[in-house]
Amino acid sequence: MDSIELARSVRLTALDLCHSKRASHIGGAYSVADILAVLYADVLNISPLTVDNPERDRVFYSKGHACTALYAVLNACGYLKGYDLLKEFTVNGSYFTSHVNHQIPGVELSTGSLGHALGVACGTALALKRKGNAGSVFTIVSDGELDEGSNWESLLAGAHHALDNMILIIDYNKIQSFGSVEEVLALEPLADKLRAFRWQVTEVDGHNHDELRKTLAESSLARNGLPKAIIAHTVKGKGVSFMEGQLAWHYKSPNDADYTRARAELEA
Ligand SMILES: Cc1ncc(C[n+]2csc(CCOP(=O)(O)OP(=O)(O)O)c2C)c(N)n1
Ligand SMILES: [Mg+2]
Numbered sequence: 141m142d143s144i145e146l147a148r149s150v151r152l153t154a155l156d157l158c159h160s161k162r163a164s165h166i167g168g169a170y171s172v173a174d175i176l177a178v179l180y181a182d183v184l185n186i187s188p189l190t191v192d193n194p195e196r197d198r199v200f201y202s203k204g205h206a207c208t209a210l211y212a213v214l215n216a217c218g219y220l221k222g223y224d225l226l227k228e229f230t231v232n233g234s235y236f237t238s239h240v241n242h243q244i245p246g247v248e249l250s251t252g253s254l255g256h257a258l259g260v261a262c263g264t265a266l267a268l269k270r271k272g273n274a275g276s277v278f279t280i281v282s283d284g285e286l287d288e289g290s291n292w293e294s295l296l297a298g299a300h301h302a303l304d305n306m307i308l309i310i311d312y313n314k315i316q317s318f319g320s321v322e323e324v325l326a327l328e329p330l331a332d333k334l335r336a337f338r339w340q341v342t343e344v345d346g347h348n349h350d351e352l353r354k355t356l357a358e359s360s361l362a363r364n365g366l367p368k369a370i371i372a373h374t375v376k377g378k379g380v381s382f383m384e385g386q387l388a389w390h391y392k393s394p395n396d397a398d399y400t401r402a403r404a405e406l407e408a
Pocket of ligand 2: 284311
């Protein structure tokens with residue numbers, strides 16, 4: 141499956157999951173869908189057979205509330221053999237909790253309490269460097285999540301330890317739970333802040349697969365003493381017209397009518 145088909149499949153599966161289980165956070169799943177699709181289709185040195193290989197690339201998915209997108213990409217890429225994601229999602233006792241669970245094959249860290257994965261990823265990247273391990277460490281954070289001070293401590297540490305095997309991807313959809321990022325707690329000028337923290341910064345259209353592929357691949361290869369931050373400009377709810385840029389779809393679950401309309405748009 142190419143990255144475009146994979147992204148469509150991720151959005152369709154997230155829609156099924158959120159609709160059938162009355163689950164939340166479809167807006168944040170849709171803003172990150174293209175990033176995940178390009179990573180898993182074209183960039184990562186990992187496969188269902190190498191999830192435990194020490195030399196693998198790592199993905200730390202910090203925005204654990206948007207679990208449906210991660211579960212969907214792992215499912216489409218064959219990591220979840222023996223599981224029935226659609227049936228098991230949110231069922232009591234199943235691994236497929238409504239925030240990301242590390243017991244699932246291919247998941248490095250349980251997340252959902254925002255602000256924790258970047259620190260763990262930096263520690264992992266430092267350990268890999270010390271061992272001479274070639275793996276890259278990708279971390280995906282949301283923009284509202286950057287309100288958590290723990291991220292800024294991790295940014296300091298990443299630069300201090302020259303973690304050039306670290307690639308931070310910011311899903312900059314400009315919306316958090318209860319308002320826009322700029323009105324709740326402004327991040328701008330974000331690129332300048334990251335550069336001042338001594339991270340190499342690239343800004344991309346987070347829905348343009350060619351741009352994502354090029355930037356992610358180059359960032360993974362460049363071992364130049366600098367950790368990399370990719371600011372991916374995205375749209376919350378991307379792919380479904382009535383969800384795009386709408387705060388309500390941070391939390392809202394699609395009803396039957398929403399489901400039918402969204403499915404038709406995604407399949408068109
Ligand atoms: C530590 C912590 N505080 C609060 C929450 C509740 N919460 C869930 S999602 C969210 C913010 C969502 O906005 P953003 O981080 O921008 O994510 P995205 O737009 O990608 O969905 C919050 C505050 C949480 N999960 N963890
Ligand atoms: Mg956001």
